Amino acid sequence: MSNSSVNRATFDEVMVPTYAPGDVIPVSGEGARVWDQEGNEYIDLAGGIAVTALGHSHPGVMAALQEQAAKIWHVSNVMTNEPALQLGQYLCENTFAEKAFFANSGAEANEAAFKLARRYSWDHHGDGRHEIIAFDGSFHGRTLFTVAVGGQPKYLDGFRPGPEGVRHATFNDAASVKEQISDRTCAIVVEPVQGEGGVRPADYGFLRELRRICDDNGLLLIFDEVQCGVGRTGRLYAYQDYHVEPDILTTAKALGNGFPISAMLTRADIAASFTVGTHGTTYGGNPLACAVARRVLELVNTKEVLDGVPKRQQRLSDWLEAMAEETGLFRDVRGRGLLMGAELAAPYDENTKAFVSAALEAGVLVLVAGGTVLRFAPPLNIPMPDLNEALDRLEAAWKALS
Structure with missing residues (x-):
């Protein structure tokens, strides 16, 4: 139990109200379990939104952070550092990429890609x-550029005008897509599995066709693997499961297992356009973050x-399908690997938050995606x-609720 003087009310007192966090404040975690200020235990099927791919307090990840913390934390990009070079080597050896650029968040990686x-x-x-x-229902970050590219107009409300030069096609x-292509098009960006848009996987044939369209029209194909990368689909990156190679790939979230880091990966001929001074970030390639990320990948x-x-x-999918058949709670169960979504059927879809709250009361952390989808992204x-x-x-809690 925590002896802290802060609680949920403190958030309303001192934090900008961009979030509406629940009443529970986790203070410690181990593996797939976390404990709150009152000592209550929860099993984590949310993974910090697909971030803690190796669970909480993983000894190997902690050791990497502690080892690097005793050496050097920051040098800026005036100089390079060994952990960044080692992480870059690992990514280039284990993916299609020949070059890597490091930043701090998925939005920054996507900003760099665009x-x-x-x-x-x-x-x-x-x-x-x-x-x-880009595609309807997509999500690529919260910077003005990435929000404009994302296919959810609500995130631009109150911030218009957004950057120009973005078109949206229908996912899958x-x-x-072909209807949107013109002599002004330079790239297509897609999430192999739309996360925030409702856990919607791309069809295998759809991604293959996008590759063909890009090749035929001289366009770059960008895969946003911020949420579905780093083992989430059962391969290191989802493109390896789909057998479709992008020109640029972005990765974040699970890359640091909770330590902020992201990367943009690409081929050498494309990377050549980012000459000295064309883009940058003070913290990108931070030694602490890179040391952690390399250990996570390993x-x-x-x-x-x-x-x-x-x-x-x-x-997980067998259980969700059985629940759907027995209770009628879900009208669709979908996903890839351990990024799964269960779309609530009417009338349950009118109050998705009630199911998240019931799960919390039962000691399980789950997520929402796309408004009516319960999302699962456990370690x-x-x-x-x-x-x-x-x-x-969950079964006891949700059956009682239904």
Whole structure:
């Protein structure tokens, strides 16, 4: 139990009201379990929004942070540092990429990707070719540029005008993409699995067709793997599961298992357009973050962890399907790997938050996506007994609620 003098009311007193956090304040965690200020225990099926891929207080990740903390924390980008170079090497050796750029958040990685796409097009095609095609329901971050590219207009309300040169097509509909292409198009950006948009996986054929469209029209294909990357689908990155290689890929969230870091990955010929001074970040490539991220990747990118993802996915999806059939709570169950969504059926979809609150009361953390979808993104290595216990708790709570 915490002896802290701060509580949920403190948030309303001192924090800008951009969030509406629940009453529970977690103060410690281990593995897939966390404890709040009152000592109550919860099983974490949310993963800090698909971030804590290895769970809480993982000893290997903590050791990497502690080892680096005793060496050097920050040097800025006036100089490079060993952890950044080692992380860059690892990513280039284990993905399609030949070059890496490090930042601090998914939004920053996407901002860099969109800027690079425009700069590359400017270098090779001149001024007029700058438009980016994205998809309805997509989410790419909260900067003004990334919000404009994202396919959820509500996030631009009150902030217009957003940056120009963005078009939106229909997710999983290649024909709608072709209708948007013009001599002004430079790139297409897609999430292999839309997270915030309701846990909607891309069809395999759809991503293959996007690759063909880009090749035929000289466009860059950008994969936003901020939420679905780093083992979430059972491969290190989702593009490896889809067997479709992008030109640029962004990764964040689970990359640091909770320590802020992101990366933009690309080929050398494309990276060449980011010459000295064209883009930058003070904290990007921070030694602490890079040391942690490399250890996270080394731990996730193992047969034990990656092969365990589909086994846990099967248990979770079987349970969700059974609940849907028995109670009528869900009208659709979907996802890839351990990024799963259960869309509530009417009339339950009118009060999604009630199901999240009931889960919390039962000692389980879950998420919402797309307004009416219950989202699950547990640690990739969640012990099966913990997963089974969490589902037992949810079943009792949600049956009582329905």
